[in-house]
Amino acid sequence: MSLLDLSRWQFVITVMFHMTFPAITVGLSILLSILYGMYWRTRKAVYLQMFRFWRRIFAVGFAIGVVAGIVITFEMGLNWGGYAAKTGPIIGPIIGMEVVTAFFVEAGFIGVLLYGDGRVRHATMFASSVMVSIGTILSSTWIIAANSWMQTPAGFVVRDGRFEPTDWLDAIVNRSFVWRWPHMVLAVLISAAFFVAGIGAYYLVKARALPFARRSVSIALGVAAMLVPVQIFVGDHTAGAVLPYQLSKLEALEGNWTNGNTGFVLFAIPDQQAQRNLAELDIPCLGSAINKDLTCKTAVPGLDLTPKADRPDMAAVFWGFRVMFLAALLMFGTAFYATILRFRRKLWTSRRFHRFLLWTTPVGVLAILGGWATAETGRQPWVVFGQLRTADAVSHLAPGELVFSVVGFSLLYLVMLIAYVAYIIRTVRIGPEHVLGLAGGRAN
Amino acid sequence: MSTIWFLLILLCLLMYVVLDGYDLGIGIATLVEPDASHRHEMLEQVAQAWDGNETWLVLLGVSLWAGFPTAFGTILPHAYLPVIVMLFALIVRGVSVELASQAPPAPRWERAFGIASLIAALAQGVAASTLIGAIGWFSALVAVTVGCGYLALGYAYAQWKTTGELRARAAHRGRVSTVLASIAAVACLLAAPPNLHTPARLIAFAGLLLFAVAGVVMSMITSPYDGLPLAGLVTAVVALVIALVVARYPLLASPDLTIAKTAAPSGTLTFLAVGIGLNVPLILFYNWFAHHAFRGKAPANHLANGRTGATQ
Ligand code: HDD
Ligand code: HEM
Ligand code: HEM
Numbered sequence: 001m002s003l004l005d006l007s008r009w010q011f012v013i014t015v016m017f018h019m020t021f022p023a024i025t026v027g028l029s030i031l032l033s034i035l036y037g038m039y040w041r042t043r044k045a046v047y048l049q050m051f052r053f054w055r056r057i058f059a060v061g062f063a064i065g066v067v068a069g070i071v072i073t074f075e076m077g078l079n080w081g082g083y084a085a086k087t088g089p090i091i092g093p094i095i096g097m098e099v100v101t102a103f104f105v106e107a108g109f110i111g112v113l114l115y116g117d118g119r120v121r122h123a124t125m126f127a128s129s130v131m132v133s134i135g136t137i138l139s140s141t142w143i144i145a146a147n148s149w150m151q152t153p154a155g156f157v158v159r160d161g162r163f164e165p166t167d168w169l170d171a172i173v174n175r176s177f178v179w180r181w182p183h184m185v186l187a188v189l190i191s192a193a194f195f196v197a198g199i200g201a202y203y204l205v206k207a208r209a210l211p212f213a214r215r216s217v218s219i220a221l222g223v224a225a226m227l228v229p230v231q232i233f234v235g236d237h238t239a240g241a242v243l244p245y246q247l248s249k250l251e252a253l254e255g256n257w258t259n260g261n262t263g264f265v266l267f268a269i270p271d272q273q274a275q276r277n278l279a280e281l282d283i284p285c286l287g288s289a290i291n292k293d294l295t296c297k298t299a300v301p302g303l304d305l306t307p308k309a310d311r312p313d314m315a316a317v318f319w320g321f322r323v324m325f326l327a328a329l330l331m332f333g334t335a336f337y338a339t340i341l342r343f344r345r346k347l348w349t350s351r352r353f354h355r356f357l358l359w360t361t362p363v364g365v366l367a368i369l370g371g372w373a374t375a376e377t378g379r380q381p382w383v384v385f386g387q388l389r390t391a392d393a394v395s396h397l398a399p400g401e402l403v404f405s406v407v408g409f410s411l412l413y414l415v416m417l418i419a420y421v422a423y424i425i426r427t428v429r430i431g432p433e434h435v436l437g438l439a440g441g442r443a444n
Numbered sequence: 445m446s447t448i449w450f451l452l453i454l455l456c457l458l459m460y461v462v463l464d465g466y467d468l469g470i471g472i473a474t475l476v477e478p479d480a481s482h483r484h485e486m487l488e489q490v491a492q493a494w495d496g497n498e499t500w501l502v503l504l505g506v507s508l509w510a511g512f513p514t515a516f517g518t519i520l521p522h523a524y525l526p527v528i529v530m531l532f533a534l535i536v537r538g539v540s541v542e543l544a545s546q547a548p549p550a551p552r553w554e555r556a557f558g559i560a561s562l563i564a565a566l567a568q569g570v571a572a573s574t575l576i577g578a579i580g581w582f583s584a585l586v587a588v589t590v591g592c593g594y595l596a597l598g599y600a601y602a603q604w605k606t607t608g609e610l611r612a613r614a615a616h617r618g619r620v621s622t623v624l625a626s627i628a629a630v631a632c633l634l635a636a637p638p639n640l641h642t643p644a645r646l647i648a649f650a651g652l653l654l655f656a657v658a659g660v661v662m663s664m665i666t667s668p669y670d671g672l673p674l675a676g677l678v679t680a681v682v683a684l685v686i687a688l689v690v691a692r693y694p695l696l697a698s699p700d701l702t703i704a705k706t707a708a709p710s711g712t713l714t715f716l717a718v719g720i721g722l723n724v725p726l727i728l729f730y731n732w733f734a735h736h737a738f739r740g741k742a743p744a745n746h747l748a749n750g751r752t753g754a755t756q
Contacts, residue, residue: 060542066495067538071531073505077520078527084520088513089712096506096716099499100723107496108730112737115492120737162513165711395521405528412532416539423543 004394006402007079010409014071015376016369017413021065023365026136026185027192028058031219032113033129040122046211052117053212053432054196059114060423064416066107071409083383083393090156090163090171091146098142106135137185144184148177150384151375152245158387179234179241180375186231187371189223191364194331196220198361199428204354212432214348217357221342224335232328242375246385248306249378252317254287255280256302262288264300270314275303312380320373327367334360446707449511449716450694452724456504458685462597462678463497463731469598471537471561472591473617474554482610483554484544489605489742490557491545494538496734503727510716515696515706522697523574526583530567536560565591575697576636585632592625593681600663600674607741611670618673619664626660629684638691645690652687656680 032055039047073095077084112120112128120128155170156163165171197220203213243250255265257275264286269278287300303311334357341347379385383393467490477483509516520527537560544553569587573579599618603611640646659680663673694703707713 056546059546060539063495063538063542066498067535070498070502070534073502074520074527074531077505077509077516078524079521081517081521083517084509085514085517088509088516089708092506092510092513092516092708093712093715093719096503096510096720099503099506100720100727103499103502104496104723104727104730107499108727108734110495111492111734115488116737124737159709162709164709165715168711168715395517395524397521397524401524401528404525408528408532412535416535419539419543423547426547 003397003399003402004391006399006406007394007397008390010079010402010406011072011075013406013409013413014068014075016372017417018065018068018072019368019372020365020417021061021068022136022140023188023191023368024195025058025062025065025192026133026140026188027190028054028061028196029129029133029136030189031192031196032058033126033133034219036126036129040126046215049212049432049435050216052435053427054216055114056427056435057199057424060420062110064420068413079395079397080383080393081395083388086162086388086393087150087384088162090149090165093165094142094146094149094172098139098146102135102139102142106132106139109135140184140188141181144181145172145174145177147375148174148180151180151242151379152176153384153387163384163387176238176241176245179238183231183234183238183371186227186234187364187368190227190231190331191368193220193223193227194334194360194364195362197224197357198359199424201354201357202428203431204348205351205358209432218342218347221335221338221347224331225339228328228332228335232332235324235328246378247301248303248310248312249317249374251301251303251306252312252314252378253321253374254300254302255314255318256300257314258304259302260299261302262296262299264290265318268318270318272313272315310381312378316377317374320370320377323370324367324374325370327363327370330360330363331367445710445713445717446511446703448721449507449707449713450703452721453504453507453511454686454689455724456500456507458682459731460497460500460504461681461685463500464494465594465681466597466601466674467494467497468561468565469594469596469621470602471541471558471598472565472595473598473602473614475558475562476617477613479609480549480551482613484548485606485610485742486602487541487544487554487557489602491541492738493734494541496731498534498538507716507720510712510720511708512696512701512703512706513708515701518701518706519575519697523571526567526571526574530564530571533560533564533567537564562591565594576692582632582635585628585635589625589628589632592621592628596621596625596663597674597677597681600677604671604674605742615670615673622660622663622673622677638688640691648690649687652683652690655683656687659683 032051035047035051035054038044039051076091109128109131112124113132116125116128149171152174153163153171154174155165155167155172157166158164197217200213200216200220203209204217254261255268255270255277257270257277261282263282263284265277265280265282267279267281269280270276271278285294285296288294288296288298291298291300303314337353338347341350341353347353381389381391383390470486470490474483474486477486505516508519536556540550540553540557540560544550544557566587569590570579570583572590573583573586596618599614599621602614603618606614638649640649656679659676659678659682661676662679663676665672665676695701696703696706708716
């Protein structure tokens with residue numbers, strides 16, 4: 001394993017860990033705003049109960065999201081010093097805008113959202129929740145702008161080996177951003193919806209806190225039913241906005257080493273060394289059909305069209321994409337079936353469905369991680385596609401330092417993940433019944 | 445333009461040191477606080493505000509990256525270990541403060557919070573010392589200075605925000621920490637005296653140091669105003685940091701990373717000045733709001749009335 005590999009592993013671990021939390025908190029922050037607004041208008045206790053319960057799950061997730069995000073910002077300089085020095089004039093200001101327009105908004109109002117209940121006015125509480133939600137959406141916007149520039153760079157010149165801006169509008173609102181941004185925002189809303197539905201379903205299964213559980217599940221599945229179909233449409237356009245400019249990514253995610261396959265590869269175990277698949281399962285003609293040729297003649301491009309030095313690692317791209325795609329189908333089926341149950345007034349009686357929902361709790365988060373694996377490993381061996389190689393972006397660190405940090409992050413994040421999951425389980429077991437507890441009583 | 449941007453980075457540094465300084469300091473103070481309910485009260489003070497305070501660190505990093513990309517890409521790999529250790533500590537701290545506050549009682553997480561605060565402060569001291577290229581015992585000295593300084597700020601903040609026994613103890617221990625921090629700071633200055641080759645620089649440096657001393661003295665005065673020690677310490681810290689910057693300007697890091705050599709192209713700096721510069725008043729407002737919403741002394745029944753139980 002080279003030093004480059006170590007820095008890459010560290011980056012993958014830290015960025016995937018960070019991503020898990022926005023996948024939950026962005027959607028939850030919006031849910032919290034809506035719930036508090038409902039409570040403020042109707043004064044129904046159940047909305048306050050929902051607000052307080054979901055806030056407990058949100059609070060810790062948000063904190064982990066924040067600290068894990070800080071790590072990545074510093075890694076850009078720590079591990080990717082070449083990248084930082086060369087792309088700084090473009091990526092730096094974009095992330096800088098994120099800090100001032102999003103992070104400070106979130107951070108300024110999160111204190112009131114989490115600790116203000118009962119100490120500040122209803123209007124202040126509500127406004128703070130809304131501000132936090134706005135902050136999280138703005139944050140997604142800027143960060144996708146930064147990442148999209150790395151996928152489809154525009155509006156720059158290279159001078160003395162450094163990227164310099166020539167047209168900020170082109171750089172920020174570039175051609176992949178316009179589809180990747182809605183794809184990302186929908187993704188985080190959908191993942192939060194399944195997360196809420198899954199936890200809500202636990203109470204349906206246990207027949208506890210039913211008014212709370214039904215409202216939570218109903219809102220979540222309603223959101224999913226509306227957004228998943230839109231997401232599939234947007235996902236198709238995202239592919240259209242990125243893949244024509246990154247053929248190597250398309251070739252890898254389709255799973256073909258050689259050009260000429262007209263089928264669709266359903267399953268494969270790629271072997272990068274031997275440049276072939278150890279095992280493969282195809283659906284004949286589907287590949288051609290997806291390219292709108294039903295006569296089975298249009299071939300899906302294969303990796304041999306890309307020079308060997310420019311090929312990404314197929315397994316990661318292929319499987320990242322399959323995870324996202326299969327999760328999308330699963331979520332679509334679930335949301336569709338839930339809608340049918342709802343119209344047939346069986347949503348609250350179908351116990352099998354409730355138990356099934358439990359299993360779908362993490363499916364949106366998995367889709368997001370799979371999507372990012374596709375986007376980022378498919379871009380390799382470039383950090384800035386076609387312009388800057390990952391190998392030229394890495395800092396020259398001492399091996400001991402790197403081993404220390406890779407091992408440290410792995411252990412630390414494992415502990416944090418376990419702590420968060422344990423905390424959720426504990427919070428869910430205690431349940432929402434007591435969060436309205438009489439004066440002086442803590443929820444547990 | 446690059447000078448203006450440099451001043452903004454200095455502002456971030458000052459805001460960060462003062463704001464996260466006090467909350468890291470409170471964290472360190474929990475390690476030596478015998479009373480469990482006081483410990484928890486201190487932790488709650490941090491829980492309300494740490495996110496906003498720490499965001500200045502992010503802006504500090506990103507401003508350096510955007511305005512002086514080469515400096516960012518060079519300084520950080522050089523300070524790799526201390527910065528990584530600081531990040532580890534900040535992770536543990538952020539998670540433990542929230543867990544200890546959301547699901548009390550959690551004595552283990554409270555302890556983790558205290559230890560992580562201490563490690564973060566010390567690691568920042570070591571990282572800062574690498575800026576002038578020195579490592580070894582000098583780094584340890586800087587780390588001690590930073591740790592004691594934060595502790596003093598933390599106690600001063602606690603004195604301002606609390607009542608009763610906790611307030612009295614904070615006032616007393618705050619003084620002790622201030623004395624320790626001052627001694628350590630003087631030792632640092634003697635160990636690595638800044639190179640003040642022009643008279644103008646010498647005068648500016650001496651003047652700022654006088655301010656710092658005045659701040660320290662102010663923080664030691666016994667008075668009915670519980671905010672006075674905090675005001676004094678903030679003055680001292682700000683004056684000291686500016687003095688150090690004046691002594692080294694325009695050098696960002698040794699041996700030869702200067703502002704001019706590492707600055708981003710003008711297209712970037714203009715964008716930054718407009719996009720970020722114009723936002724500065726707003727972010728100061730958010731910071732003010734975050735503290736203003738919980739103004740005054742923390743309610744004495746704060747604990748019993750924890751937010752999850754508060755009814756409206
Ligand atoms: C979908 C959106 C999304 C994506 C793709 C990313 N983040 Fe993030 N980030 C957020 C959404 C978010 C968020 C929702 O705004 C936070 C706040 C709390 C949380 O859980 O996530 C967050 C927090 C957060 C923070 C702490 C902010 C603070 O101090 O308050 C930093 C520094 C970053 N992020 C940086 C990054 C970097 C460098 C990324 C690129 C790899 C990144 N984020 C990807
Ligand atoms: C603006 C946001 C982002 C920036 C600036 C960014 C930057 C980078 C950089 C510099 C690398 C090269 C290092 C490497 O190869 O490991 C990289 C790779 C990677 N990123 Fe991102 N990234 C962003 C968002 C994300 C997100 C949100 C995720 C996922 C959750 C992600 C997942 C990955 C993965 C999996 C790799 C590894 C690819 C590989 O090494 O094969 N990225 N990214
Ligand atoms: C069948 C429907 C879908 C298609 C065709 C699709 C397509 C794509 C493609 C081609 C990419 C790579 C874009 C790039 O390289 O930058 C991508 C990325 C991604 N996808 Fe999907 N997607 C679908 C559904 C979903 C769903 C349901 C989710 C989550 C709930 C999701 C989350 C993501 C994320 C987070 C990324 C990474 C960010 C980005 O590159 O935009 N996708 N998707």
